[in-house]
Amino acid sequence: MTELENRILAEAQRLLSENLADVVIAFKQADTPLRPQPAFFTDAEAVNDLVYNGLCQNNLANYLTRYPREKKIAMVVRGCESRSVNALVLENQHPRENLYLIGIPCEGIVDWRKIVEAVGEDVLSVQDQADIVVVRTPKGEFTLDRAALMHGSCLRCTQKNPLGTDVTIGKPVAEQDPHLLRERVKNFEALGIQTRYEYFRQESERCIRCYACREACPMCYCEECFVDHTGPRWTESGVTPAGMQGWHIIRAFHQTGRCTSCGACERACPMDIHMTYLTDKLNTDMYDKYQFVAGLDAKTQTPFAAFNLDDKNRFVAGGTSK
Amino acid sequence: MDTAKKIVLFQCQWCLYAPEDQDWVDHHLPENVHLTKVPCTGRLDPLFILNAVQGGADGVMISGCVPEKCHFKEGNLSARRQMDEFSDFLNYVGYDEDRICFTWLDLQDRGRIQKDVAEFSKKVEALGKSHSLNTRSVLPQGGAHD
Amino acid sequence: MTYLLKKSEVNQTLRAWTSKAHVYAPQKVQKYAQFLPVGEDFELSVEEPHNTRFPPKALFLPQSETLLKYNPQKRELESAKTPDQPRIIFGIRPCDAKAVTLLDSVFSSEDNPDPFWQARRDQSVLVGLGCDQPCATCFCTSVESGPFDRSGLDAILTDLGDTYAVEPLTERGVSLFENLTVASAETTQTIQAIQEKATREMPIAFGREGLKAHLDELFENEIWEDFAKSCLGCGICTFLCPTCFCFDIVDEVRKSTRERNWDTCMFKVYSIEASGHNPRPSRRERTRQRLMHKYSYWLDHTGQTGCTGCGRCVRYCPVGLDIRAMVRKSVATPSEVPHVD
Amino acid sequence: MWTNPVNPNPYLPTPMRVLHAYYESTDRSLKTLELAFVNQQDRVRFFEKFNPGQFCQLSVFGKGESPLGVASAAWEGDFVRFTVQKMGLVTKALHQLQPGDSLGLRGPLGNGFPLADWKGKNLVIIGGGCAFSTLYALTKHVQHAQNRADFGELIVIYGARSSGLCMYKHDIQSWYQRDDMQVHQAIDVPEEDWSHHVGYVPDVVKQIAPSPVNSVAIVCGPPIMTKFTLPALVGLGFPPETIFTSLEKRMKCGLGKCGRCNIGSKYICKDGPVFSLAELNALPADI
Structure with a gap:
């Protein structure tokens, strides 16, 4: 157990034994070496299972909406998760006073797919060390450069340190250039409209409509999703271009001003579909147009919840856009 | 008929002040313009636009009331934010934003809708047929309706 | 009888089959393999020690499939056509082939056979590829199957390095592999040893007793x-x-x-x-x-x-x-x- | 290279036409449709297999399919009757149908009531709400002169929330005149001019206390009614093997393929919808 894990564990035990939390949401080692599992500790004794490392790929804020409002929830949060929590609190999904955030400055999530690419699918164990990741396989042991294994979203992360936590464990880490997200969007926009569509078409074509992206996203908590609505039916239900493209466009658009760029959707996708390039665009626009970044606090309303007489106006005579 | 570019017009039912303008929209729109009336531009869901685009619309036109003259006070203002972003977003995934046109009509804009529709039609004509996001086969003649 | 098929000749063999049937084989899509039709230009992807990410059940039960059409002229419903093309599915793993036989109990049931499933089943020849190196996530031996399970297959291949050993299991399988070199008795023994070793070395994930x-x-x-x-x-x-x-x-x-x-x-x-x-x-x-x-x-x-x-x-x-x-x-x-x- | 015999498409509905369509309840939530077959061979095929207790998938193209219990007996004529409660997309569309309109039907599906096993037995038929429709079919079947001698006593207990929601009013009214059966109707709360029972079905059953001797009880109704009626019958001494009920589930194919109506090792559409309480007790509590 690492020192960091020990400190999280101690905090979790304290919260549970002092009755400061009904549940501590963190990670435990799963039965497959590449993916630690979200864990829900309600008993100080059971916390020994707790793990924390770069392979913890889920956004734990996702589980917040499963609990009734009066539950006192303690949760391990990294930068993106703390932003998701803020966004959820803003949307009235849980009262902040019933939350206890154990912040962890994040070194970036190790993308298990990149490990698989490097060593093959058979992995016996993984050790996440400071700058390297040691992977044991039946073929032998591999030492990989951690930086090269980072998930795409983490490479562009603008908030590695958690925000508004009740306690922070670990040393703060240096934040990255906040323009990395914009750069990606601008590069994609420069590709030309045909190329952009072709890329979107190919990505959405692989969709199997398992909705893992939806279920992995903390902000997708609607009681009924638009794709499940039957009267009227908004999109085709099958794996048809209309259905798949419609799903990806609207799913992303529903996240406008809400998405915290955590990349959980992309990490959950079984078909390796790139999705964050869509939400990155929306996030960039929200910043450029309204200087808004989702989840920085739990008070500022999202741009779509408000409007201004001075908003950009393309409603002009003769249908001239822009 | 096959070559005429398909335009879907979403019209706020309050935006045309002159009865003859509404009459023109209701009964004399060019054949390639399909009308969908909405109670307010604020009622427009991105899905409306997307369904039009997926159904093969070569252009989408939205006509609404000018700021501060919305029948529902502020519907048009929140629509402006959303629709602006949505057309930016569609452009990002590959649907030319020039194919989406917004027009705000005021009390003195008598007869302007005709001009706007004509101008937009010309522009869409020049842009040609849109292929991106056109993924939903159109209704066969006499086919089942929703 | 066991035959030998050189790996270098596999592509050519598959291409030759396309003249009499639709041939499906695992090919790369992005970073994973998926069963796709074999065309003029294709690259076989069976290198990974396990099966395709998207299950080949989709070859028999497509994720989306038309059951009937509404004919607006006649104002009546018409059945969709059942597929009528012969197909050869190459490189399917035994677990996936066995799964197809399990699904037969649902879709080929006597009381109400599903015509779409049935048509695809009747016209498909399955050439399986046994798993000489099952992966850590595999557990076929724990559920009444194995890395060389023959259920549902018309022929099974065993990887011998630069050659595949071909064991036709049905008449359809035999008809696919004509004019191939017959494996020697010694090779046959090697094949058997490979198959037994793979089966034996797979850990049992759980007991099924009770x-x-x-x-x-x-x-x-x-x-x-x-x-x-x-x-x-x-x-x-x-x-x-x-x-x-x-x-x-x-x-x-x-x-x-x-x-x-x-x-x-x-x-x-x-x-x-x-x-x-x-x-x-x-x-x-x-x-x-x-x-x-x-x-x-x-x-x-x-x-x-x-x-x-x-x-x-x-x-x-x-x-x-x-x-x-x-x-x-x-x-x-x-x-x-x-x-x- | 290889040929196959092409099976008929079991998902293809047979064309039907609406003969009669009328509201069954005063609040217009229940509508009865009597459907005629467009093709004679379909009619013959249907009645060869039909048994009260079975259901059909009615389909309105563009809306989808909805499983509905058959509310008529074969002897009533060359039509099939359904009573539709307006609930979702399909049932709403079914409510809009007028005489002469066309629609599709797949069926009969499911097992139906085990009439052969019930020969010589007294029947206690207990229904509530719109689920009474299949029991109506059963009662009609038993009432026919050719079938009546196959069974002993016939008791029908039918409850509805209010008199306005009572179905098949005129016909049921005429049953009181019959000497070969007993009818008990109940509504939940008292109403003026209501001369029958008032109260919930389980209580009415306890009050009437039908004898379990050489009897079978058939219960169809909303889940809450079934939940309390089954133990009431057990309390009256009915063994679980003699209590039958019809289950409802979300269904799509009706053929035991789509998997939706699975409970334990059973598919409601194929192995049901009629189960005895003994069979239900053996199933996991997944209902």
């Missing part, structure tokens, strides 16, 4: 709550599963068709009734349904487990839920047999 009865007794147990806690409720495990077959039927008005799409018991909308009542309202019941269907209910229907141990659900679960571990934990949980009144 499993069904035990699971049935655990129906109301809290372990399901435990499993469901981290479950996202997405459809990955069931959509990638080679034996999951549930589907939904919807009318696509704009296309004037009635279609069926894969569906999954993991979704809330799957079981919700018109009245709003949902017999499986939470992830607890849904997770239980998935596992119980495979490890208990299938046994009542076919006498076999409805899982072939392909390991896809284990490999791709975003929260690392492992069905093997779920079964193991169930086994370790003592059942409190309810009193029957």
Whole structure:
């Protein structure tokens, strides 16, 4: 157990034994070496299972909406998760006073797919060390450069340190250039409209409509999703271009001003579909147009919840856009 | 008929002040313009636009009331934010934003809708047929309706 | 009789088959392999020691399929055509082929055969590729199958380095591999040794002895709550599963068709009734349904487990839920047999 | 290279036409449709297999299909009757149908009531709400002169929330005149001019206390009614093997393929919808 894990564990035990939390949401080692599992500790004794490392790929804020409002929830949060929590609190999904955030400055999530690419699918164990990741396989042991294994979203992360936590464990880490997200969007926009569509078409074509992206996203908590609505039916239900493209466009658009760029959707996708390039665009626009970044606090309303007489106006005579 | 570019017009039912303008929209729109009336531009869901685009619309036109003259006070203002972003977003995934046109009509804009529709039609004509996001086969003649 | 097929000649063989049938073989899509039609220009991708990510059940039960069309002129419904093209499926792994035979019990049932499934089944020849190096997530030997299970296959290949050993298993299989070199007795022994070694060395993931009865007794147990806690409720495990077959039927008005799409018991909308009542309202019941269907209910229907141990659900679960571990934990949980009144 | 015999498409509905369509309840939530077959061979095929207790998938193209229990007996004529409660997309569309309109039907599906096993027995038919429709079919079947001698006593207990929601009013009214059966109707709360029972079905059953001797009880109703009626019958001494009920579930294919109506090792559409309480007790509590 690492020192960091020990400190999280101690905090979790304290919260549970002092009755400061009904549940501590963190990670435990799963039965497959590449993916630690979200864990829900309600008993100080059971916390020994707790793990924390770069392979913890889920956004734990996702589980917040499963609990009734009066539950006192303690949760391990990294930068993106703390932003998701803020966004959820803003949307009235849980009262902040019933939350206890154990912040962890994040070194970036190790993308298990990149490990698989490097060593093959058979992995016996993984050790996440400071700058390297040691992977044991039946073929032998591999030492990989951690930086090269980072998930795409983490490479562009603008908030590695958690925000508004009740306690922070670990040393703060240096934040990255906040323009990395914009750069990606601008590069994609420069590709030309045909190329952009072709890329979107190919990505959405692989969709199997398992909705893992939806279920992995903390902000997708609607009681009924638009794709499940039957009267009227908004999109085709099958794996048809209309259905798949419609799903990806609207799913992303529903996240406008809400998405915290955590990349959980992309990490959950079984078909390796790139999705964050869509939400990155929306996030960039929200910043450029309204200087808004989702989840920085739990008070500022999202741009779509408000409007201004001075908003950009393309409603002009003769249908001239822009 | 096959070559005429398909335009879907979403019209706020309050935006045309002159009865003859509404009459023109209701009964004399060019054949390639399909009308969908909405109670307010604020009622427009991105899905409306997307369904039009997926159904093969070569252009989408939205006509609404000018700021501060919305029948529902502020519907048009929140629509402006959303629709602006949505057309930016569609452009990002590959649907030319020039194919989406917004027009705000005021009390003195008598007869302007005709001009706007004509101008937009010309522009869409020049842009040609849109292929991106056109993924939903159109209704066969006499086919089942929703 | 066992034959030898040089790996360097595989592409050529597949291409030659295309003159008499549609040939499907695993090919790379992005970073994973998927069964795709063999064309002029194709690259076989069987290098990974395991099966394709998207299950080949889709070759028989496509994820979306038209069942009937509405003819607006005649104002009546017409059946969709059943496929009538002969097909050869090359490189299917034994777990996936066995899964197809399991699904036969559903779709080729005597009382109501599914014509679409039936047509595809009748016209397909399955050339399997045995797994000489099963992966860590595989557990076929734990569920009445094995890395060289012959169920459902017309021929099976064994990897011998630069050659495949071909064992035709049916007449259709024989007809595909004519004019090949016959393997020597010595080679045949080597093949057998490879097959036995692969089978023998696979660890047993869980014991099946009394499993069904035990699971049935655990129906109301809290372990399901435990499993469901981290479950996202997405459809990955069931959509990638080679034996999951549930589907939904919807009318696509704009296309004037009635279609069926894969569906999954993991979704809330799957079981919700018109009245709003949902017999499986939470992830607890849904997770239980998935596992119980495979490890208990299938046994009542076919006498076999409805899982072939392909390991896809284990490999791709975003929260690392492992069905093997779920079964193991169930086994370790003592059942409190309810009193029957 | 290889040929196959093409099976008929079991998902293809047979064309039907609406003969009569009328509201069954004063609040217009229940509508009865009597459907005629467009093709004679379909009619023959249907009645060869039909048995009270079975259901059909009615389909309105563009809306989808909805499983509905058959509410008529074969001897009533060349039509099939359904009573539709307006609930979702399809049932709403079914409510809009007028005489002469066309629609599709797949069926009969499911097992139906095990009439052969019930020969010589007294029947206690207990229904509530719109689920009474299949029991109406059963009663009509038993009432026919050719079938009546096959069974002993016939008791019908039918409850509805209010008198306005009582179905098949005129016909049921005429049953009181019959000497070969007993009818008990009940509504939940008292109403003026209501001369029958008032109260919930389980209580009415306890009050009437039908004898379990050489009897079978058939219960169809909303889940809450069934839940309390089954133990009431057990309390009256009915063994679980003699209590039958019809289950409802979300269904799609109706053929035991789509997996939706699975409970334990059973598919409600194929192995049901009629089960005895003994069979239900053996199923996991997943209903």
